Amino acid sequence: MEFVFNIIKGVMIGIANVIPGVSGGTMAVSFGIYDRLISSISGFTKHVKESLALLAPILLGCGLGIAGFTYAIEYLLENHTFVxxxxxxxxxxxxxxxxxxxxxxxxxxxxxxxGAGAIIAFLLAFAVSAGLPLLKTGGDTLAVLPVNGSTMAILFVLGIVASATMVIPGVSGSMMLMILGYYYGIINTITSFLDGLRAMDLAALKDGFLLLAPFGIGVLLGIVLIARLISFLFERYGVQTYGAILGLVLASPFAIFYNTGLFGELSSLSVWAVLLGIMLMIGGAVVTNFVGEK
Structure with missing residues (x-):
């Protein structure tokens, strides 16, 4: 059963990484597996069997969550943003x-x-998580990515940057991609690749692979690098590190609301939408507690 629950956790982490403003690292913290996840990544070569037992179902779930939710994300955020x-x-x-x-x-x-160190770490992390969305200016103009060497090199670097932010709780990798202007381009590339896979369109599969492969390699490299750093911080400065994570997590709701434009829509929400949103928020909290204990 633990394998199944870890797949479910992975699905939720994958979905979180697709939504701008939501952090996959935050979801891992909420499910109570963040420190184990970091330890498994940073110590993979020393404890291959134990690391695979945790990472395999979570990575499988992440893949399912990203692939399945990529199609739904634009519709849900456009038509049912608040809930x-x-x-x-x-x-x-x-x-x-x-x-x-x-x-x-x-x-x-x-x-x-x-002490003071934990409080300072909390305040700095809160400021970073709340302030990062404010850096976003203008729209994402690169909806279709050209297949060439420069784009592949850029995507490799973006993979490292995005994965580092994906691993850090409270900092959204997808929001970072949106700030840099590549979010919708990568989303469109993923959906085009999946469409090509269903239709067995070799040209679409080739173009998708040439773009997603360097991005994926960058993601893996970034995760390994940042995981080792965070593992060191947990070992040497555990309380301060958790203080910073707590600040990042508490600022996440502001980042989510700001990045999706909800602050400007709150006054126009219906009573039923507000009630449904509150019910789903409570339900989400219950799910986190239940799955996190498994």
Whole structure:
């Protein structure tokens, strides 16, 4: 059953990585597997069997979540923005008790103190997570990516940057891609590749592979690099690291609402939409607590 629950967690992490403003790292924190995930990635060569037992179902779930939700994301955010965002706010905030317990465990183990350092880390991380969406200016103009060497090189670098932000809780990799102007281009490339796979269109598959392969390699490299850094921080400065993660997570709802334009739409929401959003937020929090304990 643990394998199945890890697939479900992976699906939710994958979906979170597709939505601008939502962090896959935050979802991993909420499900109570973040530190284990980081340890498995950073120590993969030393503990291959144990690492695969955790990473395989989560990566499978991530792939399913990204592939399945890529088609739905634009429709849901355009037509059901509030209830979609409230669901993810609930999924994120539902993991706060587990995050707080983990921080106390690090304190009890002597990995840092709940002092000024943890407070400063919290405030800085909160400011970064809340301020990052404000950097977005204008629209995403590269809806269709040309298949050439320069684009492939750019996508490799973007993969490293995006994956690093995907791993860090509270910082959205998809939002970073949107800020850099490549979000919709990559989304369109994924959907075109999947369409080509269904139709067995070799030309579409070749173009998709040439663009997605360097991006995927960059993603894997970025995840390994940032995981080793975070693993070191957990070991040496556990409480301060969790303080920073707590700041990133608490700022996520603001980032989600701002990045999707919800602040300008709140006054026009119907009572039923608000009630449904609140219900889905509560439901999301319950799901996080339930799945996170499995």
């Amino acid at each position: 979609t965002c409230m669901t993810f706010v609930g999924l994120i905030l539902g993991g706060l008790p587990a995050l707080y317990r983990a921080m106390n465990e690090k304190k009890a183990a002597g990995s840092g103190k709940m």
